[in-house]
Amino acid sequence: MKSSFPGIKTANIITLGCSKNLVDSEVMMRQLKAAGIETLHDSNSPADVVIINTCGFINDAKEESVDTILQWAGERKRDKIRKLYVMGCLSQRYKEDLVREMPEVDGFFGVNDLNAILSALNAPLRNELLDERVITTPAHYAYLKISEGCDRKCSFCAIPQIRGKNISKPVDQLVSEARFLAGSGVKELILIAQDLTYYGIDLNGKRQLAGLLEVLSGVDGIDWIRLHYAFPAGFPLRVLDIMRDNPKICRYLDIPLQHISNRILKSMKRGLDGQGTRNLIRTIRQRVPGIAIRSSFIVGYPGETNEEFNELKRFISENEFERLGVFTYSHEENTPAFRLKDDVRPAVKARRAEQIMLLQQDISAKRNAALIGNxxxxxxxxxxxxxxxxxxxxxxxxxxxxxxxxxxxxxxxxxxxxxxxxxxxxxxxxxxxxx
Incomplete structure (x- = not known):
């Protein structure tokens, strides 16, 4: 099929940020391919159109997105590419500013503007292909986004204002996507969402992650299913029983806890205090023996004292998480925490993050050494x-x-x-x- 946009033969999709953005890019690439436009991903090869899928979550991500836009805007100004479009979280959050400051960009689109981007290229939206994607990961694994948006009110997070409220994909659509991926050679599904454990509440008022896992594990060709981004408050414990008993569900859980201090957790509006967090981790380990827990934490939240930081270090030492990441607090406008004074100095934030990772380094080394011979x-x-x-x-x-x-x-x-x-x-x- 020839491209319906005269002269536009190739499009290079640049994906920044998280795996949820990657899925959005892959869906768009399938649509462009159906319109006769050859698609490249994160390529330095020449292309008629460049579409940058941006992240606007925290400062570092925003800076990377802006730098990437400026790089390609220079190419557009020098007529090295014919069209430059920007989509995704940064564009959703700061569209007016970007339009004013970057006239070289031909169009800015938000996180849910797939149809508008396609229209800009005179490429029709093909609803029958929305369950299909151009897989950009290695062929044997892929991400499966089970919902969009978030209903949580975490004080530090701008995602709800960018992505909107939680919208769960129907089970039959997810099964169709999983079958397409399996038919493309995917063996490992990595389930992603802003909050996996909220899945289904908007569909029938009940958490349906456990049932979804049972259905997806029945898809022929899928051997591993992995869970990312589970919210701790209201965690559906039946998921743990399925993880323990179903060999296709990896004994792995990505559950960002963010902190352990009661004061900070309350200010963060996480819905679970320190003791509740400890109890949940204990329950997870008891019900799924041998599970690997990945968590992430924020240091330098407004008002974080040395005592609160040391409490976090003790908590990490006591629980010895198999995998762990740490972020320094990013003061984001239009979030509840933005009203607080960002009073932890950047150097202190960086030092605290380094201390956490050194602590985790020792934990990881000890756990790895124990596996020798297994x-x-x-x-x-x-x-x-x-x-x-x-x-x-x-x-x-x-x-x-x-x-x-x-x-x-x-x-x-x-x-x-x-x-x-x-x-x-x-x-x-x-x-x-x-x-």
Missing amino acids: EIKVIVDRKENGYWSGRSEFDSPEVDNEVVIDDPDGKLYPGLIASVKITGADLYDLKAIAI
């Missing part, structure tokens, strides 16, 4: 320098540990779920030999 299952991702890199069920791509595998018999290939024996360990990654 046999585990890994999904094989890629080959580099003569060795394969893979991940256990306890590791998500891009953010978690890897297993570097020696394959003397040449049996491994991308997407294979294989048994390996751990032969060595460093701070974060493991070394293994294929069995």
Whole structure:
């Protein structure tokens, strides 16, 4: 099929930010492909149109998005590309400012403006293809976005004002997407949302994540299902039983806790105090033996004292999270926390973040050393320098540990779920030999 936009033959999609943005880009690429436009992703190759899918969540992400727009605006000004469009969170949040300051950009679009972007290219929206995507990840894993938006009121977060209220995708649509992905060679589904555990409340008033997992695990070809971004308050405990009993559900949970101080959690409007958080982590570990918990924390929240920070460090030391990330507090306009004084100095925020990661480094090294001599299952991702890199069920791509595998018999290939024996360990990654 020829492109319906005269002279436009190629489009380069630049994706910034989170995996939810990546899914949006992949859906758009499928639509453009159907319109006869060849699509590239994060490419430096020449293209007629560049579409930048931006992030506008915290300061660092906003700066990266602005820098990327300016880079491509220079290309547009020099007529190296014919059209430049900007979409996503930054564009949704700051459209008026961007239009005024970046006249080289041909159009700014929000997070839900797929039809408008396609219209700008004279490409019709094909509803029958909305369950299909151009997969930009390695072919054996893909993200499955089960809902859009968020109903939470966390004081530090701008996502609800950017993405709107929670809208859950119907189960049958998600099953259709999962079948398409499985038919494309995907073995591992990574479920994502602003809040996985809220899934279904807007559909029938009940949390439906557990039932969704049961249905998705019945899709032929899908071997692993991984859960990202579970909110702690109101966590549906039945999910834990399914994770324990269903071999397709990875014993892995990404559950951002953000802090442990009662005062800070209350100010953050997290809906769960410190003791409730401790109880939840204890329950998760009891009901799913051997689970890997990934969490993330914010340091430098307004008014965070040394005592509160030390309480957070003790909490992390006591619970020894398998995977952990830390963010320095970002003072975001139009959030409830913006009314507070951002009184923790940047240098103190950075120092506290470094202390948390040094603490986690020791925890990770100890846990890895304990695995030497064990046999585990890994999904094989890629080959580099003569060795394969893979991940256990306890590791998500891009953010978690890897297993570097020696394959003397040449049996491994991308997407294979294989048994390996751990032969060595460093701070974060493991070394293994294929069995």
